[in-house]
Structure formats: structure tokens, C-alpha cells
Amino acid sequence: EAGVAQSPRYKIIEKRQSVAFWCNPISGHATLYWYQQILGQGPKLLIQFQNNGVVDDSQLPKDRFSAERLKGVDSTLKIQPAKLEDSAVYLCASSFTGAGNIQYFGAGTRLSVL
Amino acid sequence: LAKTTQPISMDSYEGQEVNITCSHNNIATNDYITWYQQFPSQGPRFIIQGYKTKVTNEVASLFIPADRKSSTLSLPRVSLSDTAVYYCLVGASYNTDKLIFGTGTRLQVFP
Numbered sequence: 001e002a003g004v005a006q007s008p009r010y011k012i013i014e015k016r017q018s019v020a021f022w023c024n025p026i027s028g029h030a031t032l033y034w035y036q037q038i039l040g041q042g043p044k045l046l047i048q049f050q051n052n053g054v055v056d057d058s059q060l061p062k063d064r065f066s067a068e069r070l071k072g073v074d075s076t077l078k079i080q081p082a083k084l085e086d087s088a089v090y091l092c093a094s095s096f097t098g099a100g101n102i103q104y105f106g107a108g109t110r111l112s113v114l
Numbered sequence: 115l116a117k118t119t120q121p122i123s124m125d126s127y128e129g130q131e132v133n134i135t136c137s138h139n140n141i142a143t144n145d146y147i148t149w150y151q152q153f154p155s156q157g158p159r160f161i162i163q164g165y166k167t168k169v170t171n172e173v174a175s176l177f178i179p180a181d182r183k184s185s186t187l188s189l190p191r192v193s194l195s196d197t198a199v200y201y202c203l204v205g206a207s208y209n210t211d212k213l214i215f216g217t218g219t220r221l222q223v224f225p
Contacts, residue, residue: 004157035215040217041217042201042215042216042217042218043158043215044215045214091157091158093157093158102148102160102163103158103160104160105156105157105158105159106157107155107156107157108155108156108157110155
């Protein structure tokens with residue numbers, strides 16, 4: 001069974017530039033999550049989708065971050081404009097609906113903002 | 115919110131049993147307890163999940179006392195490849211307020 005796919009694996013940009021990350025969840029998983037993980041910390045939930053609807057985006061900095069999951073499968077997370085403090089690993093995870101907390105994570109995208 | 119507290123780090127030697135305890139005093143009735151493992155440059159990986167009593171799989175055991183205010187992840191006979199960060203997560207899928215990862219426990223296994 002294929003896991004959660006993310007791309008790119010690494011991205012280096014300058015501050016004020018824009019960047020986008022892509023995630024393809026495990027087939028059949030209705031719930032998709034985006035996390036931000038800063039070095040030395042645990043992942044922090046940015047946004048959760050149930051199919052193509054947003055369940056929770058309370059910790060998403062909406063002035064610069066946006067995310068979509070138009071067809072209820074793939075998702076993109078965008079940052080525009082990026083700040084130095086956005087340097088982190090961005091993780092995508094997916095799960096079946098009602099599966100408790102069993103989330104399956106991708107390898108993440110490491111973003112460096114210079 | 116069901117906040118969790120874990121030791122920041124632990125050291126062990128190959129072949130020993132390692133027990134990592136997580137405190138979650140405010141756990142709610144419908145909350146599950148889930149543990150993840152994370153290696154450098156990888157996303158967290160599900161290890162085990164439980165609701166009460168004891169759960170065992172091919173990788174680990176999870177012990178949950180009757181009051182559910184804590185849980186213990188037990189790794190039998192660890193090897194060098196078990197060196198990783200271990201996260202305790204308490205919550206239920208539909209209540210995203212409770213999907214909170216702490217800083218985890220950094221386990222270092224020595225030869």
C-alpha cells in the first residue's frame with residue numbers, strides 16, 4: 001500500500017517569496033492534515049480537512065498561509081509571502097474517518113527561508 | 115485540552131526493556147491514547163494505540179491504568195534502531211483541539 005506522498009522534499013527560498021507544497025494522501029483516507037514542525041519541537045497542526053471541507057484551521061496564519069483540497073484527495077499548502085520564522089518541516093498526514101488518532105505521515109518538506 | 119507530559123530524554127542500552135511514561139491528567143472519556151515514533155528526516159510513525167488496560171502488538175506494549183491518567187509505552191529489548199523521538203498523543207479524531215503533539219521523549223540507545 002502506498003504511503004502519503006509529499007513534494008518537494010526540500011525547498012530553499014528567500015523571505016517574501018512564495019512557496020507551495022503538495023500532498024497525496026493514502027487512497028481512501030477522507031481526513032488530511034498539515035503540520036508544521038520546527039526543529040526540536042513536536043508537530044503543530046495547521047489545518048485539518050474532512051474530504052474537501054475544512055474542519056479546523058484555527059492555528060493556520062491566514063494572512064500568509066493557505067491550503068486547499070479541491071477534489072477531496074490531493075492537497076496543497078501555500079505560503080505567501082514567506083518569513084524567516086516559517087523555516088520548518090511541513091508534514092502531511094491522512095487518516096480514515098473515525099479512526100481515532102491513527103494518522104499516517106509523509107516524509108515532509110523541509111523549508112529553509114533565507 | 116488533554117495535555118500530555120513526558121520525560122524529555124531517556125538513555126538505554128541494546129537488549130534492555132524501555133518504559134516511557136506519559137501523564138495525561140485531563141483525559142476525556144472518549145479520548146484514545148496513541149504513541150508515535152519519529153526518526154530524523156521522517157514523519158512520525160504510528161506505533162500503538164489503546165483506550166484502557168493493556169494493548170500489545172509486534173512492536174510494543176501499552177499499559178493504561180484504570181484511571182487512564184497516565185500510560186506507559188514499553189519497548190522490549192531495544193536495539194540501536196530504536197533511537198528516535200517518541201510522542202504520546204491523547205485525543206479523538208473529530209475534536210481537533212486535542213490533536214496536540216508535545217515535545218516528545220528522545221530515546222538514545224547505546225551499544
